[in-house]
Amino acid sequence: MDLLIKNGTIIKAEESFVGDIAVSGGKIVCIGTGLTMQAEQTVDATGMLVLPGALDVHTHLAMPFGGTVSADGYLSGTRAAACGGVTTVFDYPLQRKGQGIIETVEARKKMCDPEACVDYAFHCCITDLNGGAVLDEFQDAVSYGITSFKCFLVYKKEGMMVDDGTLVKVLLKAKAAGAITNIHAENPDLIDMNIEQFKNEGKLSAWYHYLSRPEFVEAEADKRAVHWATSVDAPLYIVHMADKEGLTAAAAAKAKGYDIYIETCPQYLEFTCDVYKREDGRNFVCSPPIKGQESQDALWDAIKSGMIDTVATDHCPFQSYEKDWGKDDFTKIPNGCAGIENLYPYMLSAANEDKITFNRAVALCATNPAKIFGCPSKGSLTVGKDADIVIYDPKKDVTISVQNMHSDYDHTIWEGKMVHGYPIQTYVRGKLVYDNGKFVGEPGFGQYIKREPRK
Numbered sequence: 130m131d132l133l134i135k136n137g138t139i140i141k142a143e144e145s146f147v148g149d150i151a152v153s154g155g156k157i158v159c160i161g162t163g164l165t166m167q168a169e170q171t172v173d174a175t176g177m178l179v180l181p182g183a184l185d186v187h188t189h190l191a192m193p194f195g196g197t198v199s200a201d202g203y204l205s206g207t208r209a210a211a212c213g214g215v216t217t218v219f220d221y222p223l224q225r226k227g228q229g230i231i232e233t234v235e236a237r238k239k240m241c242d243p244e245a246c247v248d249y250a251f252h253c254c255i256t257d258l259n260g261g262a263v264l265d266e267f268q269d270a271v272s273y274g275i276t277s278f279k280c281f282l283v284y285k286k287e288g289m290m291v292d293d294g295t296l297v298k299v300l301l302k303a304k305a306a307g308a309i310t311n312i313h314a315e316n317p318d319l320i321d322m323n324i325e326q327f328k329n330e331g332k333l334s335a336w337y338h339y340l341s342r343p344e345f346v347e348a349e350a351d352k353r354a355v356h357w358a359t360s361v362d363a364p365l366y367i368v369h370m371a372d373k374e375g376l377t378a379a380a381a382a383k384a385k386g387y388d389i390y391i392e393t394c395p396q397y398l399e400f401t402c403d404v405y406k407r408e409d410g411r412n413f414v415c416s417p418p419i420k421g422q423e424s425q426d427a428l429w430d431a432i433k434s435g436m437i438d439t440v441a442t443d444h445c446p447f448q449s450y451e452k453d454w455g456k457d458d459f460t461k462i463p464n465g466c467a468g469i470e471n472l473y474p475y476m477l478s479a480a481n482e483d484k485i486t487f488n489r490a491v492a493l494c495a496t497n498p499a500k501i502f503g504c505p506s507k508g509s510l511t512v513g514k515d516a517d518i519v520i521y522d523p524k525k526d527v528t529i530s531v532q533n534m535h536s537d538y539d540h541t542i543w544e545g546k547m548v549h550g551y552p553i554q555t556y557v558r559g560k561l562v563y564d565n566g567k568f569v570g571e572p573g574f575g576q577y578i579k580r581e582p583r584k
């Protein structure tokens with residue numbers, strides 16, 4: 130046996146119990162009580178929680194965006210992931226006009242492979258169908274392990290937006306190929322109209338980022354995506370849900386039995402749009418923007434009720450000097466914030482404070498994302514699965530600061546946030562990659578996860 134973790138409280142999505150976990154060859158081979166086998170390494174987890182590693186299914190590493198490239202590459206992003214208990218990272222390569230899907234993903238895989246400190250997978254953003262050639266490639270992409278395609282309903286000027294016709298073609302083709310369509314939902318015309326008006330009025334502070342894309346701007350696109358997905362009966366995954374009205378519409382369709390999944394992010398659960406009134410409001414600029422209290426309350430209700438399926442980060446940090454480009458003009462602020470290292474500690478802290486159960490935190494951050502996105506070896510402490518394991522001290526309080534994070538960015542929206550309880554060790558396929566505040570893994574150890582098609 131390579132590793133024996135003894136006497137911890139094992140947390141699964143459906144139950145918790147005190148027990149031992151035995152690991153061999155990177156897999157969980159036995160779970161029980163009073164296990165006595167010889168192991169190369171034995172860890173006493175008395176008083177600790179033992180959790181499955183999280184899957185952060187929404188990140189943008191080394192992403193060209195907003196006139197620059199996001200501040201975490203594959204090495205620093207996956208290193209930070211390891212230190213926050215995330216053992217699988219999903220990135221979003223962007224297919225561009227004239228490019229194929231596999232060509233797009235392979236270029237990113239080449240970059241990621243030598244650098245990945247944890248396991249990794251890719252969704253692929255579709256921005257252009259190349260006269261239909263891209264749709265014809267869906268089946269091959271699924272065989273390659275890409276079982277989710279993303280459409281942006283915004284970012285028109287950036288050349289990333291798709292129209293409704295393209296969206297419906299993607300929905301249908303993805304379903305036929307055994308894949309799912311992910312959607313960034315905001316209405317671009319409303320945003321452009323608002324921006325033009327605010328520019329004419331000289332209203333250019335970060336607060337106007339929020340006012341140019343308020344609740345109803347996101348809600349319209351959420352509802353439109355739900356409308357098309359239900360009309361053609363195709364699976365849909367709405368990323369970074371942030372508004373109450375869109376959430377309510379998606380939840381209603383889910384309740385009727387449609388194959389719809391909802392993701393939100395910690396920044397929408399922690400902050401409200403008031404952050405955009407702060408002197409450093411530009412640092413919180415992301416799209417969709419953080420909404421008002423009513424939306425935040427609705428998101429928490431849906432987390433508790435199970436209507437929200439996953440929490441992921443939308444990790445897309447930029448350096449302070451880049452955020453400063455928009456000090457006097459919010460339209461020049463690169464959109465995106467950091468979060469990869471904070472996801473699991475934040476959701477587990479919510480559990481530690483009895484806002485949700487630990488089982489629910491595990492479901493949201495590990496078990497559900499693994500199921501939705503076709504990773505049968507991930508997301509749960511179960512015999513036969515990968516030994517992606519987090520040992521968590523529920524009594525260790527940590528104040529988040531850029532100084533104690535493991536990314537390459539120079540500021541974080543989470544600065545000063547105290548979380549109650551913290552991961553003390555992270556194992557990826559049985560290998561220790563994080564130990565008490567220190568990254569101890571190896572770039573290149575992370576493996577590409579070839580995902581399974583949907584049944």
Ligand code: URP
Pocket residue numbers: 189313414415416417443445464465466
């Ligand atoms: O502001 C954000 N979210 N930046 C990353 C790209 C996206 O829309 O997810």
Ligand code: ZN
Pocket residue numbers: 313368369416417
């Ligand atoms: Zn987005």
Ligand code: ZN
Pocket residue numbers: 187188189443
């Ligand atoms: Zn994103």
